[in-house]
Amino acid sequence: MADKIFRVNMTDLTTSIDDVPEAWAGHGGRGLTSTIVSEEVDPTCHPLGPRNKLVFAPGLLSGTVAANSGRLSAGAKSPLTNTIKETNAGGTAAQLMARCGCKALIIEGQPKDDKWYAISMTPDSITIAEETDLVGKGNYTVVKELKEKLEGKQAVITIGPAGEMKMTAANISVMDPDGNLRSNGRGGLGAVMGSKKIKFITVDPKDGKVEIAKPDEFKAANRAFGKALVDNQISQALATYGTNVLVNVINEAGALPTKNFTLGQFEAHDKISGETMHDLINERGGKPKHNCHAGCVIQCSQIFNDKDKNYKTAGFEYESIWAMGADCCVESLDDIAEADQIMDDLGLDTIETSVAIGVAMEAGVLEFGDGPGACKLLRDEVGKGTPLGRIIGNGAGSVGLAFGVTRVPVVKNQAIPAYDPRAVKGMAITYATTTMGADHTSGYAVATNILGVGGTVDPLSKEGQIELSRNLQIATAAIDSTGMCLFIAFAALDDPDCLPALIDLINARYGLSLTGDDVTNLGKSILKTERAFNQAAGFGPADDRLPEFFYDEPLPPHNTVVDFTPEEIDSFWNF
Amino acid sequence: MKLTVKLFAYFRDDRFVAEVLDLPPDTSIQDIAVKLDIDPDEVGILMINSRQSNLQAKPSEGDTVAIFPKVGGG
Numbered sequence: 036m037a038d039k040i041f042r043v044n045m046t047d048l049t050t051s052i053d054d055v056p057e058a059w060a061g062h063g064g065r066g067l068t069s070t071i072v073s074e075e076v077d078p079t080c081h082p083l084g085p086r087n088k089l090v091f092a093p094g095l096l097s098g099t100v101a102a103n104s105g106r107l108s109a110g111a112k113s114p115l116t117n118t119i120k121e122t123n124a125g126g127t128a129a130q131l132m133a134r135c136g137c138k139a140l141i142i143e144g145q146p147k148d149d150k151w152y153a154i155s156m157t158p159d160s161i162t163i164a165e166e167t168d169l170v171g172k173g174n175y176t177v178v179k180e181l182k183e184k185l186e187g188k189q190a191v192i193t194i195g196p197a198g199e200m201k202m203t204a205a206n207i208s209v210m211d212p213d214g215n216l217r218s219n220g221r222g223g224l225g226a227v228m229g230s231k232k233i234k235f236i237t238v239d240p241k242d243g244k245v246e247i248a249k250p251d252e253f254k255a256a257n258r259a260f261g262k263a264l265v266d267n268q269i270s271q272a273l274a275t276y277g278t279n280v281l282v283n284v285i286n287e288a289g290a291l292p293t294k295n296f297t298l299g300q301f302e303a304h305d306k307i308s309g310e311t312m313h314d315l316i317n318e319r320g321g322k323p324k325h326n327c328h329a330g331c332v333i334q335c336s337q338i339f340n341d342k343d344k345n346y347k348t349a350g351f352e353y354e355s356i357w358a359m360g361a362d363c364c365v366e367s368l369d370d371i372a373e374a375d376q377i378m379d380d381l382g383l384d385t386i387e388t389s390v391a392i393g394v395a396m397e398a399g400v401l402e403f404g405d406g407p408g409a410c411k412l413l414r415d416e417v418g419k420g421t422p423l424g425r426i427i428g429n430g431a432g433s434v435g436l437a438f439g440v441t442r443v444p445v446v447k448n449q450a451i452p453a454y455d456p457r458a459v460k461g462m463a464i465t466y467a468t469t470t471m472g473a474d475h476t477s478g479y480a481v482a483t484n485i486l487g488v489g490g491t492v493d494p495l496s497k498e499g500q501i502e503l504s505r506n507l508q509i510a511t512a513a514i515d516s517t518g519m520c521l522f523i524a525f526a527a528l529d530d531p532d533c534l535p536a537l538i539d540l541i542n543a544r545y546g547l548s549l550t551g552d553d554v555t556n557l558g559k560s561i562l563k564t565e566r567a568f569n570q571a572a573g574f575g576p577a578d579d580r581l582p583e584f585f586y587d588e589p590l591p592p593h594n595t596v597v598d599f600t601p602e603e604i605d606s607f608w609n610f
Numbered sequence: 611m612k613l614t615v616k617l618f619a620y621f622r623d624d625r626f627v628a629e630v631l632d633l634p635p636d637t638s639i640q641d642i643a644v645k646l647d648i649d650p651d652e653v654g655i656l657m658i659n660s661r662q663s664n665l666q667a668k669p670s671e672g673d674t675v676a677i678f679p680k681v682g683g684g
């Protein structure tokens with residue numbers, strides 16, 4: 036069965052299943068969502084209006100048994116940044132959509148009435164039904180009730196109340212194999228789904244399977260690929276400590292943004308560290324290692340229980356812990372877990388929302404360190420959609436505007452994540468230039484600046500950073516198209532067997548003969564497509580800059596500032 | 611010379627979190643690792659006073675040395 040494009044028009048409530056246009060055939064994941072958004076969305080449209088489109092695409096290898104291939108890309112024009120956006124998540128949706136023969140799901144238009152809808156996909160149908168029961172409900176309730184109601188193993192993609200209220204920090208959540216949540220976190224795509232009045236999407240592959248052109252070669256390549264991942268020492272540490280192992284690393288390096296980006300180290304770092312969390316999880320009968328989709332062999336996720344040994348949250352990530360922890364000076368992992376659970380349930384990006392709360396703390400809305408206060412703010416203001424709640428739910432930039440704060444850590448209005456660009460200078464280039472607004476995953480220069488992966492560069496020096504960020508952004512755009520979790524990059528950067536095995540997998544799946552150069556060219560062309568969209572939306576070099584406080588305020592302990600000239604930043608695009 | 615040595619992740623198991631060690635001058639980080647029964651091949655990240663360093667580096671009196679295994683995240 037050839038892959039198809041599934042289309043849903045919310046204006047007239049019609050659907051169609053069409054052949055894949057030839058120009059889209061070689062794309063998957065991010066490459067495909069960005070190609071479709073570029074071709075079909077007017078870059079000047081209002082992101083929450085009828086002319087924006089929300090596109091979901093499994094990666095090129097999703098739905099196969101290839102290790103770590105179950106990431107789902109979501110794309111649209113972002114209401115947070117007004118740029119093109121791709122954000123990807125684990126969970127079961129990418130694999131099951133691929134098994135439906137769905138190359139991409141394109142949701143367009145907007146209902147004229149005030150009703151809410153649900154979409155369901157099978158290999159030969161895509162239908163729209165009015166939804167009333169679950170409207171207004173949190174993500175945990177949606178997932179729990181659907182899990183009981185749906186037959187067989189189905190995927191669920193949902194938005195919470197934040198997406199319904201069209202907050203620009205709203206995410207899209209995807210159910211994982213245990214009925215917990217993973218998120219297409221960044222850029223407010225939950226608000227786009229809410230603007231189309233879609234509460235949730237279910238995917239039932241029935242007995243659909245993905246066809247493999249050369250099964251024997253595929254098997255051999257997957258064995259080599261899986262081995263490279265499992266043998267990698269960083270993969271092994273991810274299973275033990277999760278991504279939160281980074282709190283102590285980045286703190287030691289003086290690059291952990293603390294107290295709304297005024298310090299590079301957090302005194303209470305050890306209380307929220309991966310080491311402490313690991314011990315707590317074991318003490319409380321949680322699971323230190325867990326995968327966000329079947330087939331992940333790295334297993335960086337975990338189940339974190341509360342003091343009474345009851346489930347609290349899953350996939351408790353470094354970024355989330357840093358943002359509510361160090362950036363807001365909250366010292367209690369339990370308070371951070373509580374906030375994490377509320378944000379997951381409301382359907383909010385934990386980075387954007389917690390950084391917004393950090394800016395609100397600077398504005399005096401609440402005190403730095405007030406974890407219970409932050410939870411109350413989330414529950415009673417953001418969750419209920421009060422005016423203050425909406426200011427916070429629209430992200431860090433929105434809070435800065437409302438309260439006249441100038442130290443607002445955003446690029447293209449998206450909150451800067453957990454690495455201060457004054458002390459990890461490679462990240463200054465990535466944040467400034469990525470087509471996505473401040474995003475660490477799009478060019479993870481931390482690997483080479485701090486972690487000693489893929490070589491070493493001095494994090495406090497400008498030298499080599501532009502080229503590093505460029506190479507990483509190109510490679511990442513390609514990896515984001517395969518459906519692979521980005522954490523394969525640690526093995527890919529240091530193990531010479533890893534990337535060739537990945538390319539062999541793609542070739543065996545589709546009967547192609549791509550080379551490494553083809554993959555690099557794919558990455559380059561994706562970045563250029565995305566940039567062209569942003570330029571047509573009105574973005575220029577002046578938008579590829581960091582907020583001025585990064586140039587003016589030295590960050591302790593190293594007391595460094597961002598010192599790239601505008602010309603140096605712009606040279607990123609010389610390729 | 612006196613140095614503060616900090617250990618992270620599983621290097622802490624059966625060792626310590628942070629300790630002041632009294633070591634002969636000219637000690638390299640590699641020497642410290644060996645003394646602590648840490649396999650230098652397992653060392654991933656090294657910092658002296660929060661600056662990136664390497665196994666051959668020789669810290670000075672009063673420095674803080676941080677030793678991590680190969681770890682990552684994102």
Ligand code: SF4
Pocket residue numbers: 103125325326327328331332333334335336520521522
């Ligand atoms: S390594 Fe983590 S994020 Fe990646 S696929 Fe596995 S559990 Fe998901």
